[in-house]
Amino acid sequence: MRAASRDLNIASSAVNRQILLLEDAIGMRLFERTGRRLILTETGHLLLRHVQETAFGHGEVMSAIDALRGIRSGRVRISVVESISTALLPGIVAGFRECYPDIHITMTVTGSEGVADMVLERQSDVGFTFKAAQSRDLEVIYRASLRIGAVVHCHHPLAERNQVSLAECFEHSVAYPARSLSIRPLLDEALRAGGIRRPAAMEANSLRVMSALARNGNCVAFQTVVGIERDLADGTLIFIPVNDKALVSNEFQLVRRSGREFSPATGAFIEYATPCLREALPK
Numbered sequence: 104m105r106a107a108s109r110d111l112n113i114a115s116s117a118v119n120r121q122i123l124l125l126e127d128a129i130g131m132r133l134f135e136r137t138g139r140r141l142i143l144t145e146t147g148h149l150l151l152r153h154v155q156e157t158a159f160g161h162g163e164v165m166s167a168i169d170a171l172r173g174i175r176s177g178r179v180r181i182s183v184v185e186s187i188s189t190a191l192l193p194g195i196v197a198g199f200r201e202c203y204p205d206i207h208i209t210m211t212v213t214g215s216e217g218v219a220d221m222v223l224e225r226q227s228d229v230g231f232t233f234k235a236a237q238s239r240d241l242e243v244i245y246r247a248s249l250r251i252g253a254v255v256h257c258h259h260p261l262a263e264r265n266q267v268s269l270a271e272c273f274e275h276s277v278a279y280p281a282r283s284l285s286i287r288p289l290l291d292e293a294l295r296a297g298g299i300r301r302p303a304a305m306e307a308n309s310l311r312v313m314s315a316l317a318r319n320g321n322c323v324a325f326q327t328v329v330g331i332e333r334d335l336a337d338g339t340l341i342f343i344p345v346n347d348k349a350l351v352s353n354e355f356q357l358v359r360r361s362g363r364e365f366s367p368a369t370g371a372f373i374e375y376a377t378p379c380l381r382e383a384l385p386k
Contacts, residue, residue, distance in 0.1 A: 122134065132146065177366055178209070180209050180229075182222060182232075188210070189331075195375070196210070199371075199376070211227065214308075219236055219241060222358055223241060228365060230357070230359070235358055241361060245377050246354055246355065249327035249352055250344055250352050250385070251326065251345055251352065252345055254314060254343075257338055257339060259323070261275070269350065272323045277304040277325075278313040278322050279325070286327075296349035305322070310326050318334065
């Protein structure tokens, strides 16, 4: 309730009053109230879906009107994983805005599953993610296979190596990705295949935090080159390919909801972003 009041810039009591008025008008409860938590009832979920579909329809109408004017305005909603949000996406958006300065762009940073969910639920028009769960309702517009490596500080004992094994990495302090990150199951499977026991290590659900741990000391982190471009360019961090055959590459994906005719603004963004990704991502 407090979060909603902050977003709407009104008192939480006013939000609660509007919910109660809506429940009274419908004649059914929209939320189950358990302590300080509000959980949507089945009626609440039904109403939420209807409101989202109505809002989506309004957005589509406005986009069609924009198309009649030419692609001078409109909106593009982007969901993106953290590593893409640090450098790659900002560069693409900056270039796109030079071509289409009046198109409104919103970006939401979330996990890989969150990106797919937002696209499927029509909360975003396009998603930048890794290894999205397969769904017939999700279309992959562009994909790129990215090798996973060990990321260390330039003065780390492994920094001079051309390649390294997972077993060698675990001879040092390691920052390991949490289960919510797409890279985690790839590493877990490689460790199982190699019979490598993972000792107690630091875990984080943020690649930015893990690269910071590597940057600040003797820690080894695991990720692709995406998200640490600046550190690699200035030599602060070193990316060392992991040579375990069981460790497969991570797959970047640009996705949208299949079967959905996107707006002219979204189409223009996809047309602009795809060659940018092709040029920026490692081959």
